[in-house]
Amino acid sequence: MATAEMYLSQSADIAARTLGDDTLIMSTLDSTIFVLNSVGTAIWNAADGRTPLSQIVHDRVCSEFEVTDEEAYADAREFIGQLAEHGILRITQEPVSPTEAQ
Amino acid sequence: MNLLDEMNEKATRQGVPLSTHMDITWRCNERCVHCYLDHDGKGEMTTEEIKDVIRQLADVGTFFLTISGGEPLLRRDCFEILEYARSLRFNVKLKTNAVMIGPKEAVRLRKLGIEQVQISVYSHRPEVHDAITKLPGSLRRTTDAIKHLKANNIKVSITNVLMQFNQRDALAVKHMAQELGVNFTIDPTITPMLNGDRSITKLGITLDELHDVMRTEEFVGDVAEFCAPVATVGSDVLDGYSCSAGHTLAYISPFGDVYPCVQFPMPCGSVRKQSFREIWYDSPAFSELRSVHVRDLHTCSQCSHTAYCSRCPGLAYMEGDMRGPSAADCQKSYARTGIPSAAMSRAGKTIPHVHIGLVQISGLQ
Numbered sequence: 001m002a003t004a005e006m007y008l009s010q011s012a013d014i015a016a017r018t019l020g021d022d023t024l025i026m027s028t029l030d031s032t033i034f035v036l037n038s039v040g041t042a043i044w045n046a047a048d049g050r051t052p053l054s055q056i057v058h059d060r061v062c063s064e065f066e067v068t069d070e071e072a073y074a075d076a077r078e079f080i081g082q083l084a085e086h087g088i089l090r091i092t093q094e095p096v097s098p099t100e101a102q
Numbered sequence: 103m104n105l106l107d108e109m110n111e112k113a114t115r116q117g118v119p120l121s122t123h124m125d126i127t128w129r130c131n132e133r134c135v136h137c138y139l140d141h142d143g144k145g146e147m148t149t150e151e152i153k154d155v156i157r158q159l160a161d162v163g164t165f166f167l168t169i170s171g172g173e174p175l176l177r178r179d180c181f182e183i184l185e186y187a188r189s190l191r192f193n194v195k196l197k198t199n200a201v202m203i204g205p206k207e208a209v210r211l212r213k214l215g216i217e218q219v220q221i222s223v224y225s226h227r228p229e230v231h232d233a234i235t236k237l238p239g240s241l242r243r244t245t246d247a248i249k250h251l252k253a254n255n256i257k258v259s260i261t262n263v264l265m266q267f268n269q270r271d272a273l274a275v276k277h278m279a280q281e282l283g284v285n286f287t288i289d290p291t292i293t294p295m296l297n298g299d300r301s302i303t304k305l306g307i308t309l310d311e312l313h314d315v316m317r318t319e320e321f322v323g324d325v326a327e328f329c330a331p332v333a334t335v336g337s338d339v340l341d342g343y344s345c346s347a348g349h350t351l352a353y354i355s356p357f358g359d360v361y362p363c364v365q366f367p368m369p370c371g372s373v374r375k376q377s378f379r380e381i382w383y384d385s386p387a388f389s390e391l392r393s394v395h396v397r398d399l400h401t402c403s404q405c406s407h408t409a410y411c412s413r414c415p416g417l418a419y420m421e422g423d424m425r426g427p428s429a430a431d432c433q434k435s436y437a438r439t440g441i442p443s444a445a446m447s448r449a450g451k452t453i454p455h456v457h458i459g460l461v462q463i464s465g466l467q
Contacts, residue, residue, distance in 0.1 A: 015193035028215035
């Protein structure tokens with residue numbers, strides 16, 4: 001994992017609720033709807049703006065699901081890219097303060 | 103099946119109140135001739151009580167939260183309530199007459215991320231709209247508000263409630279909605295007063311008028327398809343429920359009383375006496391409602407309209423039997439297809455000229 005670290009924070013312009021293992025998210029900007037499965041929900045819940053993606057993947061995905069760090073990291077990058085495209089998730093190269101993360 | 107349908111199905115299986123309609127006041131600055139509420143504000147929940155209920159709703163999984171009234175903006179804490187709901191990540195819709203929404207309020211609503219503002223417009227003519235609301239200047243103020251909301255990219259939906267006074271203006275209101283760039287829905291629903299008084303339903307359009315509405319392409323799209331009867335009723339329909347009320351939908355009054363829906367005044371409990379969770383999961387009234395499948399409906403399960411009828415169990419309840427037919431929905435199916443419902447046939451088709459009153463046509467844009 002030689003790439004630069006990434007930090008994720010949830011956008012304020014969303015509505016979200018977790019039902020069982022899944023999370024329903026709707027953008028208030030364009031009403032796009034996402035339903036995250038249990039892996040996506042694990043990443044989403046850890047997106048606090050301060051925990052690096054690699055650590056989220058290791059702690060929340062690889063420890064819970066049978067997958068290697070490399071596979072999980074590649075999948076996670078694709079997943080967060082899709083959410084970021086719709087303004088659901090913000091990706092930064094540096095950690096953000098708790099205030100900024102909201 | 104789209105994602106929302108999937109989540110609704112999941113919520114039904116898990117018993118989650120995915121949608122809640124919350125009236126934060128019944129007070130109003132308009133006095134619409136067809137309104138089903140009294141406007142007494144005595145005993146309304148306080149700001150903190152309402153916030154506590156909203157927090158409870160987040161805990162049990164509510165995602166869609168409609169804040170309504172009365173006129174919700176009459177409460178000075180309305181924005182505080184909306185802000186709190188958004189901080190808990192609800193998808194928030196606001197139902198309002200909008201006369202108190204100016205440029206500043208529109209900006210605040212945009213910043214809060216309100217999903218949609220739903221507004222009733224009764225006519226494109228001030229003399230008709232204002233006569234229905236009994237508030238001079240209300241059409242102009244409402245229309246101005248819609249422009250402010252649109253300028254802030256807030257989604258707006260206009261509902262045109264059809265009555266005898268205004269039903270001829272429906273097409274013009276639709277055109278007005280198109281010019282304003284907002285959604286449009288017609289609603290031939292005159293809800294009886296929640297105290298049981300049905301006198302205002304006489305304001306509703308007649309069966310003949312509803313027949314004409316249902317054959318107007320601008321309202322229903324493909325008329326032949328919309329009015330075509332569906333003969334087959336599968337077990338999926340019979341094993342299902344009439345609607346989401348009490349399954350994934352709840353209504354909470356300004357006084358903390360909980361019901362399955364705003365049009366289903368079956369008392370299920372009070373959040374001033376119990377938690378919402380206790381009411382939702384343990385109320386005998388909710389349990390009874392959830393036990394009723396379409397196949398348990400003594401008349402409707404045998405009706406040829408069952409596959410597509412929008413039977414409202416709340417209307418049936420108000421007519422005296424939650425498991426029985428709703429006359430208004432029978433009339434709607436009759437107006438749509440020309441085929442009498444099972445209930446109408448049993449009654450010898452004696453009710454074709456009753457005012458429609460509570461009839462809803464869903465999906466009309």
